[in-house]
Amino acid sequence: MQLAMVGLGRMGANIVRRLMRDGHECVVYDVNPEAVATLVAEGATGADSYADLAAKLQTPRIVWLMVPASITGQVADEVAAVLDRGDIIIDGGNSNYRDDVRRAAALRERGIEFVDVGTSGGVFGLDRGYCLMVGGSDAAVQHLEPILRTIAPGVGEIERTPGRDGDLAPEEQGYLHCGPSGAGHFVKMVHNGIEYGIMAAIAEGLNLLENADAGVREAEHSAEIAPLEEPEFYQFPIDTAKVAELWRRGSVVSSWLLDLTAAALHANPRLDGLAGRVSDSGEGRWTVKAAVDVGVPVPVLAASLFERFASRDEDRFANQVLSAMRLQFGGHQERPAGDVLEAGGRKVDEG
Ligand SMILES: NC(=O)C1=CN([C@@H]2O[C@H](COP(=O)(O)OP(=O)(O)OC[C@H]3O[C@@H](n4cnc5c(N)ncnc54)[C@H](O)[C@@H]3O)[C@@H](O)[C@H]2O)C=CC1
Ligand SMILES: O=C(CO)[C@H](O)[C@H](O)COP(=O)(O)O
Incomplete structure (x- = not known):
């Protein structure tokens, strides 16, 4: 499948690498051109603006945001401005699920799907895979299934839970559709x-x-x-x-x-x-x-x-209040900092 990644830091860059390793095609954008150049050298298609990114994607477009949670709203708005009905925005960062609920409703009015993907795995995810907690509509999440399966860890060496048999469920492969928009980030x-x-x-x-x-x-x-x-x-x-x-x-x-x-x-x-x-x-x-x-x-x-x-x-202020009370009720002086003795790593002050 084809996907665009916005935000190529510790998480986004390695998710792109994991996707490309499994044959997916990635278009990449970051405000830092060096981050884009690094991934282009590894086989990704670079974009130098959101409009360029949208132009390089087949429809329905899939754009994964992996930027600091504090700017996700602004980036989502900028990306949505270049997308069309039927396209999908994924937020893989650590956003507040309340923002997802609001954002999904606003984008739905414009026919754009919003899928929140709580992503766990940190800087080891490239090789270990990422545990994915997904919120969104059934149709959008089903469409994303091949991407989710690649990014997730898979069964690996973890034994199946006793009593589970037959086909592997998504949660056994490291991804789960937890519910409607917001549910993924709620679980994360x-x-x-x-x-x-x-x-x-x-x-x-x-x-x-x-x-x-x-x-x-x-x-x-x-x-x-x-x-x-x-x-x-x-x-x-x-x-x-x-x-x-x-x-x-x-x-x-x-x-x-x-x-x-x-x-x-x-x-x-x-x-x-x-x-x-x-x-x-x-x-x-x-x-x-x-x-x-x-x-x-x-x-x-x-x-x-x-x-x-x-x-x-x-x-600090709470501790100052404690000292003030001891002084009030017992005349207990605080010891000057230099007079506080070390005992086994503990601070000892019996003033
Ligand atoms: N580092 C971790 O262990 C985990 C991080 N997360 C979440 O994933 C998201 C990304 O985290 P990291 O990769 O660690 O952050 P990071 O700080 O390493 O990378 C963020 C990237 O976003 C880029 N960026 C900033 N503003 C941008 C904009 N307006 N447009 C395009 N790109 C922009 C930066 O240049 C940078 O490359 C955050 O929401 C974080 O909370 C989630 C799970 C684990
Ligand atoms: O999601 C994560 C791990 O699962 C991130 O590493 C997250 O930034 C850690 O949270 P905090 O910064 O609050 O310790």
Whole structure:
């Protein structure tokens, strides 16, 4: 099939490569001409404007947007302006499903189909394939089936779920028509909410392991730091990188996120160069908002989102309020920063 890709960054370029590898024809556009030139050298057809892109596509045209979510609306409008009735716009970025619902309705009035495809796989997707969560009309999604099947991972080495037999269902191949417009990004939003929770659980657990020798360090600094009640129980100099590697094999918590964690710790055990200010792109917030809207408890997902905010010092005023209250009720002074002692990686302040 033929498809145009708008946005040739970390995701879009490799999706194009995966499509071309399977014989699909790709027309490519990016505001960065170098990104276009790179893919043209690999066999794609370059476009230097949306009009040029539309002219190079057979009808019904298929245009996949893989741009930052913040500009997807603007790009979708610009692309729609050069399309005709029956053409299809796909949004593969991490857009808010609410925008899809609105955008699909507006484009439907002009006879243009809008399909939202929540895409998971990151920079490894070229070879592993991308898990695709699709929202849109039955007709449009059926038309896109050959493209979805190529981009998705396929069955790979994953054994079939017991009880499933006969023809392979799309979800067994890594793509799923989840429902009407917005449903794909709704499922991807929740996927990313879960991602936050799993990431936070791994990070918290490994941090506890990093501090399992607090009793040893306590002895080294016994004159200086607040006493650890039972230092004899915290005498374990555990190699966190090795435990992460270990857990990849046969453990209940093995997962791709743990694989990536083990790789990062093996390459850089102290994680030097990372400040630990954790960004968020929106999906975690939207997940919590949706949960509030429908009255569903998501305490783990919410806590992991708030943990990211705290990592960026967004809890500073709350902590100042805490210190102010201690000062008020007990006359407890905050210790000056230089006087805060390190104990096993913890900040100890008993002022
Ligand atoms: N990086 C990741 O692991 C994943 C990213 N996503 C989503 O995929 C989308 C793209 O992400 P990345 O590839 O990581 O971003 P990126 O920043 O690597 O690439 C974005 C590309 O869009 C181009 N671009 C910007 N404005 C444009 C415009 N007006 N017209 C045409 N091209 C334009 C940029 O030049 C760049 O090449 C985002 O919505 C992101 O949230 C989804 C899943 C995973
Ligand atoms: O969709 C993804 C992975 O599934 C993207 O990598 C996403 O950007 C990660 O979300 P955040 O930036 O909020 O950590």
